[in-house]
Amino acid sequence: MLKNALLALLTLVIAIGGGAASVWAVLENGTPKSALHAGPWTAFPHTATAQKNPYFLARFAREGAITLGPGEGVVFTASNDTNGRPLTRSCTYEIAGVMPAARIWTLHAIDERGRLLPRLGRRLPGLHSRTVLYQPDDAVSIIVSAHPMPGNWLPLAGTGPMRLVLTLLDTPLATGQLMSELTFPEISRVDCNA
Amino acid sequence: MRKVLYASALGIIGAGIVHIVILLLLPAYSEQAAWTGDSSAASNIPLPLENSEGGAASSNPFIKAAACRFDLADSALHVQAPETAIPFWSMAVYDGKGLNQFSLNNRTTNRATLDFLLVNPSQTQRLKAGIPAAFAQSHFVETKSEEGIAVVRAFVPDTTWSGLADSFFAGLRCEPAHLD
Numbered sequence: 001m002l003k004n005a006l007l008a009l010l011t012l013v014i015a016i017g018g019g020a021a022s023v024w025a026v027l028e029n030g031t032p033k034s035a036l037h038a039g040p041w042t043a044f045p046h047t048a049t050a051q052k053n054p055y056f057l058a059r060f061a062r063e064g065a066i067t068l069g070p071g072e073g074v075v076f077t078a079s080n081d082t083n084g085r086p087l088t089r090s091c092t093y094e095i096a097g098v099m100p101a102a103r104i105w106t107l108h109a110i111d112e113r114g115r116l117l118p119r120l121g122r123r124l125p126g127l128h129s130r131t132v133l134y135q136p137d138d139a140v141s142i143i144v145s146a147h148p149m150p151g152n153w154l155p156l157a158g159t160g161p162m163r164l165v166l167t168l169l170d171t172p173l174a175t176g177q178l179m180s181e182l183t184f185p186e187i188s189r190v191d192c193n194a
Numbered sequence: 195m196r197k198v199l200y201a202s203a204l205g206i207i208g209a210g211i212v213h214i215v216i217l218l219l220l221p222a223y224s225e226q227a228a229w230t231g232d233s234s235a236a237s238n239i240p241l242p243l244e245n246s247e248g249g250a251a252s253s254n255p256f257i258k259a260a261a262c263r264f265d266l267a268d269s270a271l272h273v274q275a276p277e278t279a280i281p282f283w284s285m286a287v288y289d290g291k292g293l294n295q296f297s298l299n300n301r302t303t304n305r306a307t308l309d310f311l312l313v314n315p316s317q318t319q320r321l322k323a324g325i326p327a328a329f330a331q332s333h334f335v336e337t338k339s340e341e342g343i344a345v346v347r348a349f350v351p352d353t354t355w356s357g358l359a360d361s362f363f364a365g366l367r368c369e370p371a372h373l374d
Binding site: 055068114 | 197198200201202204205206207208209210211212213215216217218220221223252253254255256257259261281282284286287288291292293294296297298299301302343345347349351352
């Protein structure tokens, strides 16, 4: 009798726990069909086909945010660097490479709950295409750090994990250009404060 | 031992069912949280969307946004803003679930000012009979959803643009438009 009860309990634990955990895992990491991946960057553009995907709908409902429409732009986020290590505010990162085609791009840092990081003094934790210095080949090199840096510096304040958000305003990506035709910058860790 | 294996197999099938049920119920339950917050509709002044709301798009410090709710059952919605030198502005229309129905930016319109008339299919039919003079210059946007929100966004490169952005949003109006 007790044995049967334990077996029933095992079945229920696997069913409920496994079912909930698998939904959570899929929504956290994104599904191959609805997400765009480019190195460390991931985006969930609001195309008409994506809006029929139940995984996309569940993810969108859970975030509860009003995202950009395809005619406005596409938002990419990165939680890890190019080597797959989680981004943290105690490390210095270099974002290097050519930005994807867009009329305007912006880059800013958010905390784990999706809020903009606090300002460092008067400086916003963000940069955009009109404030950065470009190299002759159109590439950019942006240092993301809590310490002042020469060149393009994205200042970090506080401690804990963070995510980087790359917003492409008015991009051909939203109107069907293939991801493979676009270049994305790499995020490499320079060093860390222990 | 066989019984444990049997129970585990049953559990895995159950996990699949639970996975599908949670997935399909999520939008229905979260919809409440996202859309019942402030339902005092029918205001002509668009509500500013705060940057602190969270989410990758709305946390952007360089984008200011304002939204108005609409209900097209009685009248169309006229969204209008003064001409501006802001380098980028856009408008997006979302249905009651928050799904994007329509979006464009200032380069994809052929006129420099934001002037849209949101209509439902029956109002489109009325417009085909004759466009009222007041809306002769407007862009017509037909939405399948009767209720939803229209969001206007503007790119504010730095604080020197704040004044321009403020006057753009101060002049932004969402007015019910009667077509007859």
